Amino acid sequence: MDYPMLFSPLLINGMMTKNRIVATPTSDHFEDKALGGAGIVIAGHAIVEPGRSSYSSGDEPDAFAKYEVEATRRRILKVHQGGARASIEIFHGGEHARVKDFARGPDAKVRADGVEVRAMTEADMEEVLEHFARTVRNARDVGFDMVFMHFGHGWLPAQFLSPRTNHRTDEYGGSLENRARFPLRILETVREAVGADFPVDMRISAVEFMEGSIEFDDVRQFIQWAEPYIDAVQISAGVDIGIEGNVHMATTNFEPHHPNAHWAAQVREVVQIPVGVVGAVMSPDEGERLLQEGAVDLIALGRPLIADPEWPRKAQEGRASDITPCLRCLQCYHISTERRHVGCSVNPRFWNEEFIPRTLTPAVSPKRLVVVGGGPAGITGALTASRRGHEVILLEREGELGGQLRWIAQERFKEDIAAYLAHLVRQVESSSVDVRLGVEATRDSVAELRPDALIIAVGAREIALPVPGVDLPHVLTGNEAVEREHEIGEAVVILGAGQIGTEIGLELATFSDRHVTLLDTGDTYARRGNTLYREGLRQKLEAVAGRLEFAWGTACERIEEDRVLARDADGARRELRADTVIVAVGMTPRDVEAQRFYGIVPEVVTVGDCVRPRIIQDAVFEAHSYAMNL
Template identity: 85%
Template sequence: MKYPLLFSPLVINGMMTKNRIVATPTGEHFEDKALGGAGIVIAGHAIVEPGRSSYASGDEPDAFAKYEVEETRRRILRVHQGGAKASIEIFHGGEHARVKDFARGPDAKVRADGVEVRAMTAADMDEVLAHYARTVRNARDVGFDMVFMHFGHGWLPAQFLSPRTNHRTDEHGGSLENRARFPLRILETVREAVGPDFPVDMRISAVEFMDGSIEFSDVLQFIRWAEQYLDAVQISAGVDIGIQGNVHMATTNFEPHHPNAAWAAQVREAVSIPVAVVGAVMNPDEAERLIADGAVDMVALGRPLIADPDWPRKAQEGRGGDITPCIRCLQCYHISTERRHVGCSVNPRFWNEEIVPRRLEPAVRPRRLVVVGGGPAGITGALTAARRGHEVILLERSDALGGQLRWIAQERYKEDIAAYLAYLERQVEASSIDVRLGVDATPDVIKELAPDALMIAVGASEVELPIPGVDGAHVLTGNEAVEREHELGDEVVILGAGQIGTEIGLELATFSDRHVTLVDPGDTYARRGNTLYREGLRQKLDAASTRMEFRWGTACQRIEADHVVVRDADGELSTIPADHVIVAVGMKPRKVEAQAFYGVVAETVTVGDCNAPRIIQDAVFEAHSYAMNL
């Protein structure tokens, strides 16, 4: 077996789990994760106090109420289908809960949305403890194999622990011993409610990444105190409410892989219960290494199991190369997308479970499909069609597949995109697809191939600027700048502060001594990026601010040999030194090129950026869903 430690069993307070993989409660659709081979599946959450603990709605029902409990029990059945152990997150939102009247918390305050937060009295604490006892006892009695206490990410127990949110002056505030008093009572109450032989797990944030937050040394001490009530602990970071910390709870591509592992390793040295780490453990090699190095006993996977719920099964079978890698785009996270356009860039089934099946159906009538364009849309459509038994011919005008991914993957902060591109290349190599590179597809070429269906995925091209000097030898497109980074001089001007321009500028300023000036007629960078992507980007931009400058409300008038001339919002002209100029003002769809193919084949469809430049998620969904139904 390639990953012997990852797939070794583990006993947690008498409960045997078949491997060391925990599926976190990321998203409410957890059945795929169970069938995919995870050892423990946290099957969603149960709120502790109906009306005052939900992060979604004051109307969220008690999971164990009369008309809810049978559906809650079915969560267990779904998990047990795959031989996994079923856990459930026990949750109280505290001062951040969605409520109808008032919220509870360590401090009295009025939230930004006008909701009153009442400082919990001794009586309030007793009442909440009773809710905790009832909830975990119900979870045990209905058949869950264990419970998962959420003590991280800034929710109620963490609100008492952290000096950022706890400013009390009584016996529950001030020193760590005082701040830990109520959270420890919760765990003591839970243990008494479920008994000594029922597994209790806990998640906690090692660091909150917010001003005035709890120190890791205090978190570590709290875990030592809490160990007597626990059977396992999961180490996370960040907070859910507070974007600066949120982006460290669910990391972007700007952060390294498994960033919480060092903290988890320190916890493991300090306690005798199993320790898990959550956060950007991206592939089985990383997971196995963390266990082998003694950093952790288990790995908890969130987004990697959204990208590919079969991650465990494929790893166990030695097919790690077939795992669809998460690219950490954060489209799956409702906070990041502001509850619009939620989905997964690389797994079109996520959030679309009712229309995208878990397994593809063989084609009833195999057909010949020609795909024009080898970017993520074209590759996805070709792979899906080939897997269903269609004859697929993929035409790509360049000498390599990947489309725009080929340039993105070369950037230093894009190792996850590089992994995704390598995955796509492996899948194509192992498929029955007839790949023809260096082919300039035309309607006549398509006619000669005589397909039954035609998928056009010719993508988009970089927008050109009609300004004097743009054809100078020192003027590059964004893609050219990525390929020729070593040629760039000390002073670089980038025209355009969208995602492409800003990321190129960040890389130049971070990994070299170059000074970068970005010129843009707007007022913000990467304006089309989702919320948490932009926050992750901001934190990196702040760190590179001494070597980066933004000129907002400014447009380039002309490009000279050693400078550019710009006009600001007041109409004033000025010059900016420039050894090289990078034009990165956006992408335009190849609509005319795509539309020229219509009329050749009756069944013709366009997918991806040739419809409109968008994100990978759209391209992959369009191509997969069409080929799925061909």
């Protein structure tokens, strides 16, 4: 077996799990993860105190109430059908809960939204402890194999533990021993409620990444105090409230892989219970290595199982190269998208389970499909159609596949995109798709192929900026800058502070001694990026503030051999030294080129950036869903 440790069993307080993979509660859809081969599936959450502990709504019901418990029981059945152990997150939002009257927390305050937070009295604590006991007892009795206590990410237990949120002066505040008192009472109550032989897991943040937060040494000490009451611990980081900590709870592509593993390893040195880690363990190779090195005992996967729920199954069967990699784009996280565009860039089924099936159905009437364009949209459409039994010819005018991904994948912060591009190419190479590279598709040449249907995915092109001097030899487009970084001089001016321009500037300022100035007529960098992507980007930009600056409300008027002449919104002239100028003012769709193919056959669809330049999620969804129904 390729991954002997990853697929070895583990005994947790009498419960045997078939492998070391834990599926975290990243969505309310558990079935795909269970069928995909995870050993433990955390099937969503149960709030502890209805009306005062939900982060989503004051109306969220008790999962074990009379008219809810049968649906909760079905979560277990969905998990068990895949041979996994069923767990459930036990959750109390504390001062951040959505409530109808008041919230509970360690301190008294009024939240920014006007909700009163009442400092918990001894009587309040007793009441909440009773809620915890009832909830975990119900979870055990309805058939869950274990419970998962959420003590991280800034929720109620973490609020007591962290000096950032606990400013009490009584026996529940001040010293770590005092701040740990109520959280330990919760765990003691839970253990008494479920009994000595029922598995109890706990998640906690090693570091919160917020000013005034708890130190890791204190977190590790708390885990040691908690050990008598729990059977496993999962090490995470960050908080779910406060955007600067949120991007360390769910990391962006600007952070390294498995960033929490070193903290987990330090916890494992001081406890006897199994230690798990969550956070950007992207591949089976990474998971196996952490287990082999003795850093952890369990690998918890969140977004990797959103990108590909069959991650465990493919790894177990020797098909790790078929795993669709997560991009860490955070489109799957509702906070990132303000609940308006939630989905997965590489898995069209996520969030669309009611109409995107788990498995493809064979085409009733196989057709000859011609796909024009070999970017992510074209490749996805070609693969989906081919897997359904259609004859597929893919035409790509360049000498290699990938479209715009070919340049993005070369950036240092885009190793996840590079992995995805390599995955797409592997999938095409092992498919029946007839790939024809270096072919400039025309209306006549496509018609000669006698297709029954067409997918047009010709993408977008970089916008040319019509200013004097743009044709000088030291002026590069964004794509040229990525490919010819060695030619870029010391003083760099980038025209355009969208995602492309800002990321190029960040790379140059981070990995060299160059000084970068970004000119933009607006007032915000990467304005089309989602909320958490932009926060992750901000933190990286802050780290290079001395070598990178923005000139907002400023337009380039002329490029000369060694400088850029610009004018700001007040009409003032600016002159900037420029050894290299990079034009990155955006992309424009190849819509005219796409429209030329209409009328060859009745069945034609345009997908991806040739409709409108957008994100990978849109390109993949459009191509897959169309080919799924062809």
